[in-house]
Amino acid sequence: MIDDDVELAELMRDVLKNYSIELHAVHSPGEGFAALEANKYDLVLLDVMLPEVNGLQMCSKIRYSNAPYKDVSIIILTARTELTDMVVGLETGADDYVKKPFEPRELVARINAILRRTRAPELAAAQPQVDEAPIASAKSGVCCEIVLEGDVLQIETERAQVRMNGQKLETTSMEFELIAALAQRPGEILNRDDLLGEVHGTNVIYTRSIDALIYRLRTKIKEAGAEVDFIRTVRGRGYSLVGQVRQSISA
Known part of the structure; x- marks a missing residue:
């Protein structure tokens, strides 16, 4: 946790301990970067109102x-309630945000939801290999494979991964949830409200947040070498995942 509110950090350490979550707290951006260099953390709780460098700037520095x-x-x-600040938080690479003051149980739920998704690949890799398993199961985790003008986009639900022409994209949990939601109904136009329910399961975030997530996904897909745009914007209606569906199975 990177937060200059020492009392809050101490309180959260005690609260999270009750949920078997170990919290290491520091109170400035400098201490935060030093801690990240010295340790391997599963998740960072990052306050927006920090001295020297604000949390949004720090988030961007970490992510990029x-x-x-x-x-x-x-x-x-964040104690801020302006929509722009929340959207900027997502644009800078945050997986989620929680508004202060918050209920500890809400924070715990958000933490656990993210950890379940990020640990999915490790858990899958840890599963014992069964000799009787068919060799052809190499794509068993692929729920959707879409081809567009020679480019191939794969969404693997078991490992919570996205691949572009075989190259793994580094997506946040919310980015993965969004493209997985689009992949479940390829070719259909899904409006922002529909996607909000799929991505977050709550109406706490705002429809404009979907635009920020779409922008980040498009950028990552393009940086992975795609020559085409797999995500189509339908003005006034929403977004659609386009291309020829070569594989669409239940993972």
Whole structure:
């Protein structure tokens, strides 16, 4: 946890301990970067109102660095209620945000939801291999494979992964939920309200947040070498995942 409110950090350490979550708290951006360099964390709770560098700037520095910690999950903690600040938090690479003051149980639920998704690949890899399993199961985790002008987009639900022409994309949990929701109904136009329910399961975030997530997904797909745009914007209606569905199975 990176928050200059020492009392809050101490309180959250005690609260989270009751849920078997170990919290390491620091109170400035400098201490935060030092802790990230020295330790491997599952998740960062990052306050927006920090001295020296605000939390949104720090989130961007973490996410777009070349450091080993660049893919750590991030939950923004903010007392701000303006929609723009919340959307910017998502645009800078946060997985989720929680508004202060918050109920500890809400924070715990958000933490656990993210950890379940980020640990899914580790849990899958840890499963014992069964000799009788068919060799052809190499694509058993692929719920959707879409081809568009030679480019191939794969969404693997078991491992919570997205691949573009075989290259794994580093997606946040919310980005994965969004593209997985689109992949469940390829070719259909889904409006922002529909996607909100699929992505977050709650109406706490706002429809404009979907636009920020779409922008990030498009950027990552393009950076992975795609020559085409798999996500189509239908003005006034929503978004659609386009292309020829070559494989669509239950993972």
